[in-house]
Amino acid sequence: MKRLRGFIIKEFYHIFRDYRTMVILFGLPVVQVLLFGFVLTNEVKDANIAVLDKSKDAETMNIINKLTSSGYFMLNAVLESEDEVEGVFQEGKVKQVVIFEENFAKTLKNEGRARIQLLADASDPNTAQTLVNYTTAVVNTYLAEKAKSEGKQLLIDVVPKMLYNPAMEASYMFVPGVIAIVLMLISSMITSISIAREKELGTMEVLLVSPLRAGQIIIGKVVPYVFLSFLIAATILLVGRFVFGVPINGPLGLLLAESLLFILLALSLGILVSTVSKTQQTAMLISLFALLLPTILLSGLIFPIENMPLLLQYISHAIPAKYFVIILKNIMIKGTGLESVWFETIVLGGITLFFILLSVLNFKKRLE
Amino acid sequence: MSEREIVIRVRNLVKKFGNFTANDNLCFDVYKGEVFGFLGANGAGKTTAIRILCGLMAPTSGEISVAGFDIYRETEKIKRHIGYMSQKFSLYEDLTVYENIRFYGGIYGLRRKEIAKRADALLVRLGFSEVRNSLIKSLPLGWKQKLAFSIAILHRPDIVFLDEPTGGVDPITRRQFWDMIYESASEGLTVFVTTHYMDEAEYCDRVSIMADGRIEALDTPLNLIKYYNASTMDEVFVKIARPVQQL
């Protein structure tokens, strides 16, 4: 036990003395949280639009005003004919052109229906679709309110409710995801690289001929990183809570326990990677391409899994982070307890056991 | 001896790293065609001095000329006239023997035809013709060392600097390595070699012994043995280096 403690302390020294790595270890999560929080957003705001108003009456002026004051759109150009559309699109700034038909107000009044044509630059389909939808919503709201103010009855009264996230903060989505990514990164990538480094430097041999047992070597390597990962997870939770206001509605103890489970899983993956790679470079590449990228892409963090091709959806079932993200979202935001995440917890536990078993077997094989 | 042409001239060379003085006021000359041994315990400042002479590091102060060129102003000219073999192994492990020769020949500005000619001669002389297309990493260390030396003098420099060239090599290979050094020296090449094998020191024409950043002795091995009243260079070295190390 004493030997093991000495060994663990040595590992701590290794990690904390390499200040460049430390800066990256703690800097990366913070930068990522901030990046995801502030930068990665699909929210449409101040999108440049152009207007081709063939009517130029009070009604079209009102609609244009509504559009620009909605915060979604900014008027970039006023066009005189359809021939100019291609030009503004090719410059790349204008994302949508709004065309009002001639005699818009008159037609609207007399026939109850008037035409607006939207041309969207769908080279970015997502933005195009969002812009078209938002424009439609702004125009509809405007007409409905106008009718109301003129004493006309609304047919139905729609009451929308945004559950769990009434302010519609994007951070509710990404904070759990970033925790998953960063824990995966630190726990598996850094562990595997650190073990591969000992192999490269030949110090692993020294450890192997020492009286330490294989299990002890693995524990010694892993304990500092469990500690580090926990610290980092806590940091992100705090940043999420106090910078972005993401709540922790469920039981905190359960949240931490689930985090620990995921850290163990990631560490066992890291050890597994290190048993199959001889150099730091290989360990790095395997972690990066086989662990990190799939975690980012297929965990449902940024891109909704439901919309992916079936094959990728199947693959996503094998991505541990996916289950962890579900657990985090349920506990933190929906405030549910173990009753809603028991299945995911069992899956994570099973995967962890499997990887630990596999890496111990692998490690032993190398000893023989 | 003094009529011989001086190829390395060092006066008051000082190199400091912060408060630490690695080279303290070194003064010496090296003559054309001699094998000059540069001895000292680990950390005595040998490698620093050799790196300064090769232009890999700038000195703090001192007047130094190598191959007739000033070390401050004409570093790049010096580089045409010297060869260097470092203690860290310096051939590309993932290239073949011939590819290494071609690359280093090429960056010294040799033409492809000339490289091919010299490479053939070199491989025949070393008896390496069969391994011409083998990767460096597949060769034993002694072979690599010999090859590294041959490549360091492929462009026919005036002076070659060898920084502990025989580290980790078996005695027989070391002997062969020194034969190569003598052969080259007899053709007019000046050899500046650092080592901590004292038997190798006895092969040198003259040796200087460094301790704690200073040159404590400089003469032919025979004179040094006589002067220090010793029977081998090993004893000389112990007498010079030990008092300092005990401090």
Add this chain to the structure above:
Amino acid sequence: MRTIGFFIQKEFLQIFRNRSMLPMIFMVPIIQLLVLTYAVTYEMKGIRIHISDADFSSTSGQLTGKFTGSPFFVVTSTGTTHEEAEQALHLGKADMALNIPEGFERGIMRSESPQVELLYNAVNANVAGLSSAYTSSLIADFQGNMIADLMGGMQGSIIPVADITYSYWYNQEMDYKLFMAPGILVMLVTSIGLFLTGMNIVREKEMGTIEQINVTPVKKYQFIVGKLSPFLIIGLGELAFGMLIARLMFGVPFMGSIWLIFLFAALYMLVLLGMGLIISTLTNTQQQAMLLSWFFLVIFIMMSGLFTPVESMPDWAQWIDRFNPLTYFIRVIRLVMLKGSGWDEVKDQFYIIGAYGVVMISVAVMRYRKVG
């Protein structure tokens, strides 16, 4: 020139001899291009909706019919109460829920504006916002129909509606892959370029061969040109290969001039290689070089507009983005490939990236020292 030739020859030999490097340079990016392009999609097909209808009337049927008939919604469960609707969201079985109370039809007939409840799971604010926008147009549509059908006689209370039609230019099928493939290609070329150069020189440092080169009369510029041109060539080759795959696999159009793209790519690679070189002067081990490149790469990629539009980012982020080379390349490749923009439309980006390249390479050359 001859010296540089020897350098380039040596670099290529080393790259092609390294068995773990080759797949990294050629296989991994291609697989990524294929997988990523499919994975990275915001395409909204199938917002999962729960419908609670306590009215069971033909009018409520018409409203729910709007949702069942829309390709954007998939009805995953039905019920009659508000509680059921909320439960469906709580268990994660639906993204949104529609709750029509009893007396809905009667309310409409009597012009009492009956309430209809819409619940959204707003954990993903993005999806919730878009769902709500879709829903709003469905409801507007429903109102329009109702007015025409039921209330033909009640002229006075007609609510005017805008008849909004739309067309999607450059990508009528709204195929997200067309948009993503060129951007992902840029990302891959960037990561390869940055990683390879950053690590390459550090590797020579670690092995000690850089010393050997520093004692030779090789000039700084020869060394740097010799080191960088192989990666420039590999980068451009990779781009060409990737574009071919994007064309064959995803049918990405080449509306504009390919030469314009390659010219831009060449300038862009200069920026990248300069950065790689600077990273290699800042670090001593391959591990540090990798982590540092990775760090910058993540930031560059996230902020580049590859995944989310630059215009949506806060002002400070957009300001930082002026120094993000990826932003320029992604913009240009999309403009030229998808929309057929020509020199006039993209010349500003060319000037910027050209100047950027000159600055990066100069800094790199200044920082690289033969003498320690």
